[in-house]
Amino acid sequence: MVAVSSFLFSAPTVKNAEPKASQAPEKNTAALNTSESEDSAAPAAENAGKDTVKISKAAQALLDPEVQYYSQFMVAREGFDISALSIAIVNPGAEGISKGKTLSETAQAARASLNERYGAMAAQGQPFDYNSWEGADWNTLMGGLDRRALLAVKTNEGGMFSLQEQEIAESIMYTQRSLATGQYSGPERLRGNFRANPDPYDVVSLGRKGINWLEKVSDDEKRTLTWAVDRATAQSFANSGSKDSRRREDISQDPLVNLIAKAMETMSQSLERATWSGRADTVKDLKQAPWFKGFESQLDQIIASGRYRLT
Known part of the structure; x- marks a missing residue:
């Protein structure tokens, strides 16, 4: 791959x-305070009669x-x-x-x-x-x-x-x-x-670290094309090792991510599909990428779902 x-x-x-x-x-x-908050230092019962400091998140x-x-x-x-x-x-x-x-x-x-x-x-x-x-x-x-x-x-x-x-x-x-x-x-x-960290030449570990980080961003960010492309890239990296080393948890549940990842796999089919130095910031960019050719109609169906904030 x-x-x-x-x-x-x-x-x-x-x-x-x-x-x-x-x-x-x-x-x-200012983040340090001594007022009651959701971030209590210890249960009140255990600190009765003691001075306590509450530290905010x-x-x-x-x-x-x-x-x-x-x-x-x-x-x-x-x-x-x-x-x-x-x-x-x-x-x-x-x-x-x-x-x-x-x-x-x-x-x-x-x-x-x-x-x-x-x-x-x-x-x-x-x-x-x-x-x-x-x-x-x-x-x-x-x-x-x-x-x-x-x-x-x-x-x-x-x-x-x-x-x-x-x-x-x-x-x-x-x-x-x-x-x-x-x-x-x-x-x-x-x-x-x-x-x-990890070693930049260890693409499998690099992909997994990227996945872990990208899954922590806000739901709003997960509705963007930039996030979907990054998540698909990380997934491709994580799955670039042997079949035995692949993990189910690295596969996204997001349909746009998986469509992009599937299109990325076709880069190995020809030099024409793999030769590209552009960006994929917009739907137009993505559709013009050589490796995405043939996936345009599937992308249109996903866009029609209204789930994403794509430009």
Whole structure:
């Protein structure tokens, strides 16, 4: 089987400008609190008469060694909390600004967050700079958004986001996925700090890790074509070993994913079907891919189900 990876498609631009001193994101100490919450430290009966501290889920995430490790690759302006971006690398389904909100409401919250950060950067005497060193202002701008909120920006939910904002959100989501699945994306000067896990040449393990991560994203993201292509790619990787090594749990229950994966398998039939260096961001892109020829009518049937948010 020949697998094609959307990781290998022309990826969103990732900023890698000249080095500057690393600026660690400020920890969100507001996440630490002593009020009653769903994240109780211990049962009240066991702590009668004792001083106890309640630690929120957000604070617990910040203490996660994995989150702290990945935060080094998400550079930003000093004084801005961008922990949501690193948390999503470890757990893409983690909810912050989008918690309890519809996607439309999430978009409104994201718009307010971006506006606030534009203002805060300008108040420092340095307005947002699209060409900032290593994309630091990109992360600073989007740093208050969980992955579902980034999706709302990327897909221009409600028509509230500029093309530039959409592209920045897409780039950050790509970086999160790449880092989480063992493929480096970030400032070139920090590449040596990255521990590739699994080995990038172990495509079966790479595929399985991709599957595990992609299954944790929000249901809204799972309705997009980008997710379906990525999930199908990971599935193809996971099944590229011997037949005995294949696992049933690696096969998606999503009909669009399985259609794309089936089409990808045909790349081994001819050089013509396998030769392609495009992207599959839209239905039109997918239908124009040589390896997808012959599957167009099945795709139309799946689209007609109304289950997906495809463009």
